Amino acid sequence: xxxxxxxxxxxxxxxxxxxxxxxxxxxxxxxxxxxxxxxxxxxxxxxxxxxxxxxxxxxxxxxxxxxxxxxxxxxxxxxxxxxxxxxxxxxxxxxxxxxxxxxxxxxxxxxxxxxxxxxxxxxxxxxxxxxxxxxxxxxxxxxxxxxxxxxxxxxxxxxxxxxxxxxxxxxxxxxxxxxxxxxxxxxxxxxxxxxxxxxxxxxxxxxxxxxxxxxxxxxxxxxxxxxxxxxxxxxxxxxxxxxxxxxxxxxxxxxxxxxxxxxxxxxxxxxxxxxxxxxxxxxxxxxxxxxxxxxxxxxxxxxxxxxxxxxxxxxxxxxxxxxxxxxxxxxxxxxxxxxxxxxxxxxxxxxxxxxxxxxxxxxxxxxxxxxxxxxxxxxxxxxxxxxxxxxxxxxxxxxxxxxxxxxxxxxxxxxxxxxxxxxxxxxxxxxxxxxxxxxxxxxxxxxxxxxxxxxxxxxx
Numbered sequence: 001x002x003x004x005x006x007x008x009x010x011x012x013x014x015x016x017x018x019x020x021x022x023x024x025x026x027x028x029x030x031x032x033x034x035x036x037x038x039x040x041x042x043x044x045x046x047x048x049x050x051x052x053x054x055x056x057x058x059x060x061x062x063x064x065x066x067x068x069x070x071x072x073x074x075x076x077x078x079x080x081x082x083x084x085x086x087x088x089x090x091x092x093x094x095x096x097x098x099x100x101x102x103x104x105x106x107x108x109x110x111x112x113x114x115x116x117x118x119x120x121x122x123x124x125x126x127x128x129x130x131x132x133x134x135x136x137x138x139x140x141x142x143x144x145x146x147x148x149x150x151x152x153x154x155x156x157x158x159x160x161x162x163x164x165x166x167x168x169x170x171x172x173x174x175x176x177x178x179x180x181x182x183x184x185x186x187x188x189x190x191x192x193x194x195x196x197x198x199x200x201x202x203x204x205x206x207x208x209x210x211x212x213x214x215x216x217x218x219x220x221x222x223x224x225x226x227x228x229x230x231x232x233x234x235x236x237x238x239x240x241x242x243x244x245x246x247x248x249x250x251x252x253x254x255x256x257x258x259x260x261x262x263x264x265x266x267x268x269x270x271x272x273x274x275x276x277x278x279x280x281x282x283x284x285x286x287x288x289x290x291x292x293x294x295x296x297x298x299x300x301x302x303x304x305x306x307x308x309x310x311x312x313x314x315x316x317x318x319x320x321x322x323x324x325x326x327x328x329x330x331x332x333x334x335x336x337x338x339x340x341x342x343x344x345x346x347x348x349x350x351x352x353x354x355x356x357x358x359x360x361x362x363x364x365x366x367x368x369x370x371x372x373x374x375x376x377x378x379x380x381x382x383x384x385x386x387x388x389x390x391x392x393x394x395x396x397x398x399x400x401x402x403x404x405x406x407x408x409x410x411x412x413x414x415x416x417x418x419x420x421x422x423x424x425x426x427x428x429x430x431x432x433x434x435x436x437x438x439x440x441x442x443x444x445x446x447x448x449x450x451x452x453x454x455x456x457x458x459x460x
Contacts, residue, residue, distance in 0.1 A: 008065060009045070015057045018050035018094055031091070032083060034072070035136070036321045038393075039080030043070070045088040052200035055090050056168055059198065062088040063172075063451065070454035071194050073111050074138025078323050079422040081194070081454045082141075090198060092140070100125060105206040106163075111140040111199055119305050127206040128304065130155045135309045136317070143202060145418035146191045146372040148380065150273040150307075153241040153360035155207050159190035159370055160361065166201040170447040174200075188442045191372025191432075193417055194455040195439070196446050214274040214281030215307045216299030219258060222266035224292035225249065225340045231291035232270065233331040237378070241360040242275040243284050249343035250352035253314065258296040266344060268292075272299060273307060319350060322385040322397050324404035325419035326411035327377035331355070335381075335410040342403035347395045348387035353403070355381045373433040374414030381407065382419055417456045428456050 013020045021031045022045060031046055044067060047058035062069045068087030075082045075093075083089060092112035099108040102125035109118060116135030122128050130151035132142050147158025155161060164178035165186065175197075177186040188196045220228045232247050239245075248269040252262050270288055274281040278301050285299060328335070343353050359378035367373045385400035387393075415424075415431035429436050436458070443450070444460035 012061045016054040018054045019048040021046040034075035034082055035317045036078055036080055037318050038320045039083060041083035041085045043084055043089045044086050046091050048091045048094050050094055055198050055200055056172055058090045060172055069451060071198055073140030074114050076137045077141050078321060084454050107204045107206055109139055109202045113139045119308050122206055123211055123305050126210050128209045129161055129204050129206055130158050133311055134315045135312055144189060144193050148358050150244050152358045152362050153244055156361035159372060161205045162190060163205055164203040165189055165199045167197040167199050169197045170451040184442055188371050188439060190370035192439055195443055195452055195458045209275050211304055212301050213304050213307055214278050215302050216272055218270040218288055218294055219296040220268045220292040221295055225268045226336060228268045228291045229336045236357050237359055239284055245270050245272045246354055246356040248352055248354040251349045257298040262295050320387050322400050323419050324383040324400050325416055326381050326407055327374050327414050328379040329376050329412040332410040335407055338406040347399045350386040352384045355379050367434055371435055371439055373435045380416055420456055
């Protein structure tokens with residue numbers, strides 16, 4: 001006689017050391033919340049794992065009961081793939097430990113850790129890993145999609161510092177993957193997203209950066225956007241790879257160093273980070289002040305961990321988010337015209353358009369060395385639609401899509417899967433470019449039934 005659902009759930013609860021959360025549990029609605037408030041999925045089972053074996057048990061239960069499966073690290077994925085309707089969520093919120101071996105310059109990171117967790121543990125020894133710019137982002141999703149941030153010009157993408165993973169395959173086997181063991185699987189997880197298994201531990205090489213950076217903001221009036229953008233393009237690639245500056249177009253937040261009459265006005269912001277001392281940093285920033293007539297600035301030495309959290313107030317959970325992005329090998333005047341046009345009609349005070357520079361070490365890695373193939377990209381642009389009320393969905397999504405289309409003629413090939421929304425399945429092949437065929441073959445080898453399909457899915 002087949003077991004009833006209540007009996008199978010009772011068996012699952014006995015097998016795992018973590019917590020099993022069901023729809024009738026008091027904490028269910030809180031547990032199923034993720035960063036992007038647009039996502040409102042209702043799983044049948046959420047398994048908050050205490051260890052890797054719990055994830056194995058959860059995977060087995062999902063397969064035996066023919067449930068969709070999703071994997072949640074920190075729940076920050078823009079597309080909302082960490083949740084599934086009516087299925088099972090492998091939730092790593094309780095597995096967030098970061099162990100650092102300062103002597104070997106290594107970090108061993110569980111999949112529920114955030115970038116803030118990683119930064120804090122590494123900075124205790126003056127070490128760092130190239131990661132993103134929002135400390136609440138999860139290390140797992142960021143890494144599996146590629147990962148980039150302030151350190152990427154100097155040290156490459158997050159995956160370029162990844163040295164091994166512990167994984168659970170679709171068959172439920174616990175395996176280790178590195179350049180010398182299951183090397184094809186290791187190649188695939190470096191950019192291939194969650195398509196190939198459940199990662200239960202990441203091993204990274206770390207880099208000495210000290211504990212302070214020269215960082216801050218330089219704010220220009222929107223009327224000078226065209227010249228600021230042009231000067232930025234002409235200057236940034238001439239700077240050393242220890243220097244990074246991104247440009248952001250948005251409405252000015254009520255920052256204390258800005259005059260009140262600037263608050264809420266359209267502005268162009270240069271966000272600057274230099275991994276070095278104040279004297280040299282000042283020399284590198286000085287030319288940027290001539291890009292226009294700044295209406296405010298706040299730049300100086302700061303703890304790296306503080307700088308990594310500087311943009312968290314603009315990226316808090318509970319808002320509705322819709323992103324579109326392009327890669328660029330160069331920045332054209334036509335792109336700037338489109339940016340100025342659409343940034344001037346942002347539908348919400350929380351929307352923004354940013355260009356981040358990644359040119360440097362990232363470009364030195366061959367396109368076929370990792371699953372992430374867009375190694376020619378020198379800049380990444382994100383169209384960040386962000387708003388509060390569901391009533392504004394149509395206008396905010398429409399604005400994002402229209403600007404994405406207007407800027408497309410100036411983009412290079414490829415796409416960054418971590419910035420892709422749920423409906424962008426048609427861009428997956430473009431995202432992986434020359435590597436897609438090999439990835440599809442490895443998908444057939446490691447996940448022939450497409451058990452891991454809640455992602456930017458690679459199909460064979």
